[in-house]
Amino acid sequence: MTRSEENYLKAIFHLGNGEAGSISTNAIAEQMDTKPSSVTDMAKKLAEKGLVHYKKYQGISLTDTGTRTALSIIRKHRLWEVFLVKKLDFTWDEVHEVAEQLEHIKSEKLIDKIDALLDFPKYDPHGDPIPTKDGKFMERDKQLLSDMPIHAQGVCVGVKDSSAPFLKFLDKNKIALGNTIKILDKEDFDQSLQILMEGKELRISHQIASNLYVKKND
Amino acid sequence: MTRSEENYLKAIFHLGNGEAGSISTNAIAEQMDTKPSSVTDMAKKLAEKGLVHYKKYQGISLTDTGTRTALSIIRKHRLWEVFLVKKLDFTWDEVHEVAEQLEHIKSEKLIDKIDALLDFPKYDPHGDPIPTKDGKFMERDKQLLSDMPIHAQGVCVGVKDSSAPFLKFLDKNKIALGNTIKILDKEDFDQSLQILMEGKELRISHQIASNLYVKKND
DNA sequence: ATTAAAATTTAGACAAATCTAAAAATAGGT
DNA sequence: ACCTATTTTTAGATTTGTCTAAATTTTAAT
Numbered sequence: 303m304t305r306s307e308e309n310y311l312k313a314i315f316h317l318g319n320g321e322a323g324s325i326s327t328n329a330i331a332e333q334m335d336t337k338p339s340s341v342t343d344m345a346k347k348l349a350e351k352g353l354v355h356y357k358k359y360q361g362i363s364l365t366d367t368g369t370r371t372a373l374s375i376i377r378k379h380r381l382w383e384v385f386l387v388k389k390l391d392f393t394w395d396e397v398h399e400v401a402e403q404l405e406h407i408k409s410e411k412l413i414d415k416i417d418a419l420l421d422f423p424k425y426d427p428h429g430d431p432i433p434t435k436d437g438k439f440m441e442r443d444k445q446l447l448s449d450m451p452i453h454a455q456g457v458c459v460g461v462k463d464s465s466a467p468f469l470k471f472l473d474k475n476k477i478a479l480g481n482t483i484k485i486l487d488k489e490d491f492d493q494s495l496q497i498l499m500e501g502k503e504l505r506i507s508h509q510i511a512s513n514l515y516v517k518k519n520d
Numbered sequence: 521m522t523r524s525e526e527n528y529l530k531a532i533f534h535l536g537n538g539e540a541g542s543i544s545t546n547a548i549a550e551q552m553d554t555k556p557s558s559v560t561d562m563a564k565k566l567a568e569k570g571l572v573h574y575k576k577y578q579g580i581s582l583t584d585t586g587t588r589t590a591l592s593i594i595r596k597h598r599l600w601e602v603f604l605v606k607k608l609d610f611t612w613d614e615v616h617e618v619a620e621q622l623e624h625i626k627s628e629k630l631i632d633k634i635d636a637l638l639d640f641p642k643y644d645p646h647g648d649p650i651p652t653k654d655g656k657f658m659e660r661d662k663q664l665l666s667d668m669p670i671h672a673q674g675v676c677v678g679v680k681d682s683s684a685p686f687l688k689f690l691d692k693n694k695i696a697l698g699n700t701i702k703i704l705d706k707e708d709f710d711q712s713l714q715i716l717m718e719g720k721e722l723r724i725s726h727q728i729a730s731n732l733y734v735k736k737n738d
Numbered sequence: 739a740t741t742a743a744a745a746t747t748t749a750g751a752c753a754a755a756t757c758t759a760a761a762a763a764t765a766g767g768t
Numbered sequence: 769a770c771c772t773a774t775t776t777t778t779a780g781a782t783t784t785g786t787c788t789a790a791a792t793t794t795t796a797a798t
Contacts, residue, residue, distance in 0.1 A: 304785090306784080306785065336785095337788085339785080339787075339789095340785070340786055341786075343784095343786080344785080347784090347785095358793085359793055359794065380792075
């Protein structure tokens with residue numbers, strides 16, 4: 303497994319949202335910031351190795367082996383992210399870039415020991431679930447804050463957009479995972495929300511609300 | 521800096537023992553398990569980048585920049601080794617392979633945080649000194665056990681051979697860094713030594729003694 | 739059913755890092 | 769100083785992952 307192959311598998315997995323379904327060459331190219339022709343080349347190589355299903359003009363999808371491999375890389379990525387935040391005091395907007403490198407380290411013992419050191423965390427710093435060793439997933443029962451009804455309340459459990467600018471914005475506004483949140487009012491005009499977060503009132507735009515996941519307290 | 525470039529710099533540094541002096545193409549090829557022609561190619565590339573001095577048929581030596589770069593990689597390698605042993609309970613014969621990968625992770629913040637987490641260690645698990653951020657070295661005042669006179673005593677501070685088989689042998693015989701050691705007798709015939717280590721007497725071969733460093737208690 | 743637009747693949751090229759085989763330079767022994 | 773053995777370099781090929789530009793296939797609209 304080369305680093306590049308691993309990155310393709312990861313990209314295909316993410317584009318497929320974990321589900322089956324065929325992913326287009328173009329989508330992969332865009333996600334990976336490369337050209338469609340490069341994707342075609344790699345598709346052939348990965349198909350050769352039994353990691354993806356590929357038929358000309360029909361898109362690409364992961365085989366079982368491919369899915370398992372993708373999950374093990376995602377597992378490593380997310381465990382390293384937790385490590386960076388919990389043990390080395392990285393902020394949650396800093397971890398992605400470094401984890402992109404660390405996820406390719408080849409040592410099963412290493413990642414198992416990191417897992418144990420962190421006490422087997424279930425979620426990464428952005429609220430995304432960490433696959434188990436055997437590729438099991440525990441997606442949280444969550445919904446976008448923007449989809450919740452007025453007066454609903456819950457706990458902030460994840461972000462949809464995990465880009466550094468968005469995460470920095472959340473930090474600046476003291477919005478963190480684990481915070482309780484209650485929708486006080488919804489503005490029809492711009493769909494901005496008046497919310498109560500950890501006892502303080504603030505107004506957030508629809509753009510923000512549609513990138514924040516909340517676990518409903520039903 | 522590609523990974524391969526970094527590996528060449530490291531190899532050149534090690535072969536030069538940290539000192540100046542020109543290293544031969546052949547020596548580098550052997551150390552890196554590659555061919556002399558590949559070394560020549562890389563020598564040109566590294567010279568182009570100002571990392572080594574290179575004149576055809578005259579051998580290769582590191583420039584100041586090259587030395588600094590090599591030291592920063594060695595620093596990362598050794599800090600990761602300490603991390604693996606101290607925080608993840610790796611044994612000292614297991615760390616090298618993984619550290620070979622981790623040393624190439626590009627993040628100054630990461631290695632500084634690891635350094636701090638480990639409380640700024642001065643030596644790695646094999647007793648080799650960890651360069652400081654600005655490339656300073658503190659080589660310990662040590663000598664080979666085999667070079668010490670009879671009745672001398674000291675503390676075991678390092679190994680010359682850090683191959684897995686040798687390290688496993690030491691483990692099995694409960695020889696560890698930090699142990700006090702005293703030479704009770706030297707056998708003229710095979711130059712084996714009768715030693716007192718942490719209260720227990722044992723006999724070790726010349727081969728072993730010539731791969732163990734001891735700090736003299738003069 | 740046709741056709742234009744979009745997506746995808748092919749063909750050919752390139753850079754990095756390596757190799758083999760052959761050529762060139764150096765070093766050592768007499 | 770010469771010759772030979774060793775070391776080093778060159779030349780040309782290979783692999784991996786990428787690219788551009790051109791060709792092909794699919795899609796979607798009329």
